[in-house]
Amino acid sequence: MGEELELMLAKIIETSNNNITITDEHGTIVYSNPTHWTMYGLEADAYIGKSVYELEESGVLSPSINALVLKEKKEVQILQHTTSGKVVMSTGFPIFNKEGRLVRVVSYSQDQTEIVKLQKQYQQLQSKMAGYQTEVEELREKEASHHPILFRSSTMQHIFTTIQRVAKTDASILFLGESGVGKSTLARYIHDQSERHKEPFIEVNCSTIPETLFESEMFGYEPGSFTGAHKSGKQGLIEQADQGTLFLDEIGELPLSIQVKLLKVLQEKKMMRVGGKEERHVNFRLITATNQPLKKMVDAGTFRFDLYYRLNVIPIRIPPLVERPDDIPILLQHYLQLINDKYNVEKKLHATTYDLLVHYEWPGNVREMENLLERLILTIEDPVIRPEHLPIELQKTRKEAVEYPTSFDANREEKKTLKETVEEVEIEMIARAYQQCKTTYEMAEVLGVSQPSVMYKMKKYKDRLRLNTT
Numbered sequence: 001m002g003e004e005l006e007l008m009l010a011k012i013i014e015t016s017n018n019n020i021t022i023t024d025e026h027g028t029i030v031y032s033n034p035t036h037w038t039m040y041g042l043e044a045d046a047y048i049g050k051s052v053y054e055l056e057e058s059g060v061l062s063p064s065i066n067a068l069v070l071k072e073k074k075e076v077q078i079l080q081h082t083t084s085g086k087v088v089m090s091t092g093f094p095i096f097n098k099e100g101r102l103v104r105v106v107s108y109s110q111d112q113t114e115i116v117k118l119q120k121q122y123q124q125l126q127s128k129m130a131g132y133q134t135e136v137e138e139l140r141e142k143e144a145s146h147h148p149i150l151f152r153s154s155t156m157q158h159i160f161t162t163i164q165r166v167a168k169t170d171a172s173i174l175f176l177g178e179s180g181v182g183k184s185t186l187a188r189y190i191h192d193q194s195e196r197h198k199e200p201f202i203e204v205n206c207s208t209i210p211e212t213l214f215e216s217e218m219f220g221y222e223p224g225s226f227t228g229a230h231k232s233g234k235q236g237l238i239e240q241a242d243q244g245t246l247f248l249d250e251i252g253e254l255p256l257s258i259q260v261k262l263l264k265v266l267q268e269k270k271m272m273r274v275g276g277k278e279e280r281h282v283n284f285r286l287i288t289a290t291n292q293p294l295k296k297m298v299d300a301g302t303f304r305f306d307l308y309y310r311l312n313v314i315p316i317r318i319p320p321l322v323e324r325p326d327d328i329p330i331l332l333q334h335y336l337q338l339i340n341d342k343y344n345v346e347k348k349l350h351a352t353t354y355d356l357l358v359h360y361e362w363p364g365n366v367r368e369m370e371n372l373l374e375r376l377i378l379t380i381e382d383p384v385i386r387p388e389h390l391p392i393e394l395q396k397t398r399k400e401a402v403e404y405p406t407s408f409d410a411n412r413e414e415k416k417t418l419k420e421t422v423e424e425v426e427i428e429m430i431a432r433a434y435q436q437c438k439t440t441y442e443m444a445e446v447l448g449v450s451q452p453s454v455m456y457k458m459k460k461y462k463d464r465l466r467l468n469t470t
């Protein structure tokens with residue numbers, strides 16, 4: 001039986017996927033399967049009869065798991081980094097005889113290099129996933145807001161990141177920027193993302209309130225406080241915004257007399273209605289916006305400097321569209337679709353019209369774009385909006401648009417043949433038409449060519465057309 005057992009053990013050790021080493025109480029190897037010693041960077045050899053202490057001393061094993069078990073007299077597990085760059089997990093345990101004397105140490109080692117590598121890759125994937133997760137959440141938040149906030153430019157991405165960071169705080173925000181750039185939309189977005197989103201969002205356009213009515217509108221009034229006042233009195237806009245957000249648009253139009261009162265409310269978080277005797281506590285987050293140079297108004301004495309510094313905690317300038325042309329295509333597509341849906345029509349932009357719109361400076365920014373598209377969709381009978389349908393100021397950009405399409409680099413052009421240039425223009429126009437059309441027939445209409453011609457060109461350029469088919 002003893003011999004049989006030994007043969008069995010020898011077979012098990014030999015065929016095992018692990019490197020198994022058995023030593024006696026002196027550290028001399030009595031059994032081993034040297035095939036696996038390659039993981040230590042050693043040629044397969046007979047190690048039986050060698051001392052683990054000697055192997056340790058010569059640097060073959062550093063440290064030797066069996067030597068460690070002999071020292072500790074208990075199970076030991078270690079991770080070894082071998083000279084050949086492998087990572088080996090070794091486990092060793094002692095075997096005691098009936099008298100409790102340690103007689104053998106058995107150890108088995110497994111090459112973990114691949115597992116460690118996979119683990120690292122897994123961790124990298126996980127951190128990538130976390131990044132994507134954040135991106136998805138950002139997109140969801142963007143969509144969940146009242147109006148989607150669309151952009152492609154890095155400038156707006158930067159602003160959007162800042163807005164998301166400050167939305168959850170109570171800090172006052174001052175939006176600066178031309179009319180129609182999206183200040184009100186972003187103010188509303190901040191409210192929707194804040195802890196106050198279930199409370200009111202009160203938007204006040206300071207330029208539309210006559211100076212004489214400002215105080216009663218903002219602070220409300222008690223019954224019978226002035227002629228023409230409502231009998232039961234009235235809650236002012238500040239009180240309405242209690243617990244929520246007060247958004248004062250066109251803050252530069254706030255009369256000086258109201259500026260003083262607003263500053264007091266901001267400092268004391270208390271206010272009094274017109275004709276009232278008791279102060280009321282108010283708690284609101286303030287967001288303001290202006291297209292006026294507020295700092296210059298402070299210097300000129302038409303805006304209080306102390307109020308300016310209160311409002312200017314986080315100033316955010318929204319650049320006009322002319323400074324972020326990368327945002328124009330996505331906004332055009334969005335509003336074209338939105339207005340088409342609103343009027344249940346399917347108007348398309350002729351490729352040149354699209355070019356002209358992309359090159360236009362949009363002095364009235366996104367609002368102007370929205371209004372123009374709505375007007376065009378409602379007033380043009382043709383299914384395709386052609387360049388001649390555009391207002392004259394837009395047609396002025398026509399020459400440049402045709403001569404210098406967006407993707408062209410004037411310097412590069414010189415080195416190109418006419419054929420190459422024509423092909424580039426064709427590719428660009430086909431790609432744009434593809435984006436806004438559902439069928440090749442519609443594309444033909446937009447491009448002003450026949451449908452077979454569209455099919456032919458799409459086939460011809462199929463490798464160079466980067467069509468977004470998702």
Ligand SMILES: Nc1ncnc2c1ncn2[C@@H]1O[C@H](COP(=O)(O)OP(=O)(O)OP(=O)(O)O)[C@@H](O)[C@H]1O
Nearest residue numbers: 147148149150178179180181182183184185366367
């Ligand atoms: N990034 C954007 N994505 C989608 N729509 C936008 C974007 N920016 C602005 N808009 C739209 O443009 C229109 C004008 O925006 P908004 O009223 O927010 O501009 P504003 O800067 O507050 O203008 P004003 O100073 O005249 O009040 C709105 O219909 C708004 O939804």
